[in-house]
Amino acid sequence: MSVTLHDVARVAGVSIKTVSNVINAYPHIRPATKERVEAAIAELGYTPNLTARSLRSGRSGAIALAVPDLGLAYFAELAASVIEAAEAAGLVVLVEQTGGDRERELELLRSPRLKMTDGLIFSALGMSEADVASLSVGFPLVLLGERIFGGPTDHVTMRNVEAARAATEYLISSGRRRIAVVGAHEGEVVGSAALRMQGYLEALEAHGIAYDDSLIGYTTLWHRSNGARSMTELLEREVPFDAVFGLNDTLALGAMRVLQVSGRRVPEDVAVMGFDDLDEAGYSIPSLTTVDPGRAWIAKTAVATLVERIAGGDVVGPPRLRLADFRIAERESAALAVAR
Amino acid sequence: MSVTLHDVARVAGVSIKTVSNVINAYPHIRPATKERVEAAIAELGYTPNLTARSLRSGRSGAIALAVPDLGLAYFAELAASVIEAAEAAGLVVLVEQTGGDRERELELLRSPRLKMTDGLIFSALGMSEADVASLSVGFPLVLLGERIFGGPTDHVTMRNVEAARAATEYLISSGRRRIAVVGAHEGEVVGSAALRMQGYLEALEAHGIAYDDSLIGYTTLWHRSNGARSMTELLEREVPFDAVFGLNDTLALGAMRVLQVSGRRVPEDVAVMGFDDLDEAGYSIPSLTTVDPGRAWIAKTAVATLVERIAGGDVVGPPRLRLADFRIAERESAALAVAR
DNA sequence: CGGGTACTCTACAACGTTGTAGTCGAGGGA
DNA sequence: TCCCTCGACTACAACGTTGTAGAGTACCCG
Structure with a gap:
């Protein structure tokens, strides 16, 4: 079926090991031999069998x-x-x-x-x-x-905690005090949600802002629809807020949509912060301020x-x-x- | 380093082929032997080397x-x-x-x-x-x-041509007559852009609408930024249009953003049609009507x-x-x- | 001119697996 | 009782490659 070292060796009139040596750039080969082998390789269209190489070397690449x-x-x-x-x-x-x-x-x-x-x-x-x-x-x-x-x-x-803290402080530094969150995971202690929440809490504390559980939107997944649904719930609670921190961009974009549909202006009425810096964040309306996590x-x-x-x-x-x-x-x- | 058939065979006191047979569910094996082999496999934590199997069988999976x-x-x-x-x-x-x-x-x-x-x-x-x-x-x-x-x-x-034609006819059926396009490829005759343009042209022709080159936005790539830039150019031309067909969703979303920033209402002033049915199309503002190409x-x-x-x-x-x-x-x- | 060394090349084994061809014994039919 | 079949297992080769060991020749140095 496919061309092997044996075929090349036969055509070039050398041993298979010599062909192998040519392929692997072993230095001590006469130029004439090398040429003959290379000609045979080209003629037959030989390509090495990576599976065999992998078995031999223990590495698959x-x-x-x-x-x-x-x-x-x-x-x-x-x-x-x-x-x-x-x-x-x-x-x-x-x-x-x-x-x-x-x-x-x-x-x-x-x-x-x-x-x-x-x-x-x-x-x-x-x-x-x-x-x-x-x-x-x-x-x-x-x-x-x-x-x-x-x-x-x-x-x-x-650096989830530090980044979320910085994101929250960014919102605080622009004068926001009632910062809602979208995407928290109820009762969770590990994972991105928990760490980013921790950063959020640290920022609040550092600036003497009281934590208000009615500002927290819990979701199970981090899809756009979860962000939208969570924001709908927040609005139904009728608690005032002037910023939203989406625990990732997708959530933030879903939430931002609902905010706008409800008549809020972004960022005038509510600032929106994301997390991830997706390609998309640069092209939403308005474009999304977010954390580039590296x-x-x-x-x-x-x-x-x-x-x-x-x-x-x-x-x-x-x-x-x-x-x-x-x-x-x-x-x-x-x-x-x-x-x- | 890793456990092989040989190791299992030694522990079970059988030949490696028997171990191989057990693994490959060869029928003629005494239950007692099978048990011994399986115990050895479990004891040593043997897993087959897929590379070797692949070399032998010619299939890698x-x-x-x-x-x-x-x-x-x-x-x-x-x-x-x-x-x-x-x-x-x-x-x-x-x-x-x-x-x-x-x-x-x-x-x-x-x-x-x-x-x-x-x-x-x-x-x-x-x-x-x-x-x-x-x-x-x-x-x-x-x-x-x-x-x-x-x-x-x-x-x-x-079915690019048929789908693009159907998309265009959908716009026409809602009363649109001046349908701009975003994402055409200048002078191209192969590829998605050309085929979708062909569908667009067929729809226009079928409904007796004249083709107007000033409604066509050419781009090289199909990124969101290209859609945005192309729409900006269209607006600068100051030719009237009441619909935009983005040759893919990403272009359409980029174009829609610029439309909205410019004060146009979607779909009241300008209808927007995409192509691809990305997950995202369901969550933009407004949500994007588009072609689900299967x-x-x-x-x-x-x-x-x-x-x-x-x-x-x-x-x-x-x-x-x-x-x-x-x-x-x-x-x-x-x-x-x-x-x- | 002898002995070492570098160069060029080859034979063989091995990586871990499975197909093929067997061996050996038990059991069944004639 | 003999032959044949079948069950249970094994030995060996092969998949295509590369490392190791070594053979043979040419060359250099003293």
Whole structure:
């Protein structure tokens, strides 16, 4: 069927090892031999069988990336960044979707589906601290996300608390005092929602603003519709507020829509702050002020960290935690100076 | 390092082939033997080496998906659907990004990077009919997109012309006559832009509406910013129009923003029609009326078609063209009955 | 001119798995 | 009783590649 080293060797009149040597740029080959081999390779259209190479070398040149769902803009953009970073490192990326479901996440870690990869970048959404033991797998693993801290693996993530605090303080600095939240998770203590809420609370406290639970919109998921529904509920409560902090951009955009439909002006009546800095945040009406949590850096660093672990072999250091820098992407929806 | 059949065989006191037989559910094994082997597998935590299995069998259980960019919502949602369909078929998916660049697309087809996969689902954006010969590769390949027709491979795509015509007629049926277009590609004769323009033209002609080039906004890319810029140019021309057909949702949303900033009401003053039915189309302000081109069906069918080719081996039939059904997703931005 | 060394190339084994061809014994039919 | 079949298992080769060890030749230095 396909052309192998044997075929090339036969045509070139050399041993297969010599062909292999030519391909792998082994230095001690006579130019004449090299030419003959290269001619044979070109003539037959030989390409190396990566599977065989992988079996021999123990490396596949592929890594796996597990995310909840590529339909979620944040994870799509994260995956794009990871694939780009991996390509720069000469790796291809196998993408798995877990649906953010704990069972499927655990199963993915156990299953041999990704045994053909050299390692895994894992964005967990359903697992919690209780599942930390499941992360002790026999292959290089870099964890993303904020469900689990202090686990046995390298972990690359964002500064959720600090960034959410900065975002909230940004709103406060523009004179807002009644800051609603959309996307909190009831009773949750781990995960992005909890951490961002913590940052929100720290900012309130630092500025002597009392916490008001009636300003908090709880959701289960972080889809646009959840943001919209949550904002509808907030409006029905008829508690006054002059700003909304969407715990991610998608929620914020959903909420912003409802605000506008209800007749509120953004940012004049209500300022809106997001979190994620999706591509889309720059093009909404008004454009969305949000937190850029350093997604590109996270992707690049996750790949680099995984590559280090893969190359390290038995040289295993302690698990590392690497945190991205963030910045506030200042746009229209929470402009500092507006006529009110 | 890792546990192999040899290790299991030693522990169970049988030959490696027997272990292999147990794993592959070979029927003629004594229950006692089977139990012993299974105990050894459990004890050692053996998982099969997929690379070796793949080398032996010639199948990897992985397929590749090449798209321009996961940062583009359409392709992210397409990839999500493909991965889901592939998982249902027991396959994993390796995702490549080409950037929509012709050179990188051609290189991807030539390179051995995906030699470890069983086949490729390829969404070409930069290639054109002239490159059709490059599609004659030695592995199963299913083409998506509308850059190339009549190529040597199976092709799954949408009914661009019919769908664009239906979308335009939808606008016409609501009384619009001056229908602007955003996203046309200057002088292009292949690709989504050209096909959708053709549908637009057919609709105009069928209803006796004269074509007016001053209503056409040309762009090179289909990003939100291109839609916005193109609409800005249209407004500067000061030609009247009562509807806009964005050749995809992203363009339409970008254009809609500029329309609204300029003071036009949507859909009262200007109706807006998109194409793609992104998740997002349901949540914009106003929600976007658009064409659902059958993305989920395309993904499922592409995987099924590829699986057939992979299983077919040497039984190669003629290339097949499979077209998805479309529908108009009726929402607010082009509501049929509005006060004007 | 002898001995070492560098160069060029080859044979063989191995990576972990599975297909093929067997071995060996038990059981059944004639 | 003999032959044949079938069940249970094993030995070996092969998938395509690369590392290791080594063979053979040419060359340089003393």
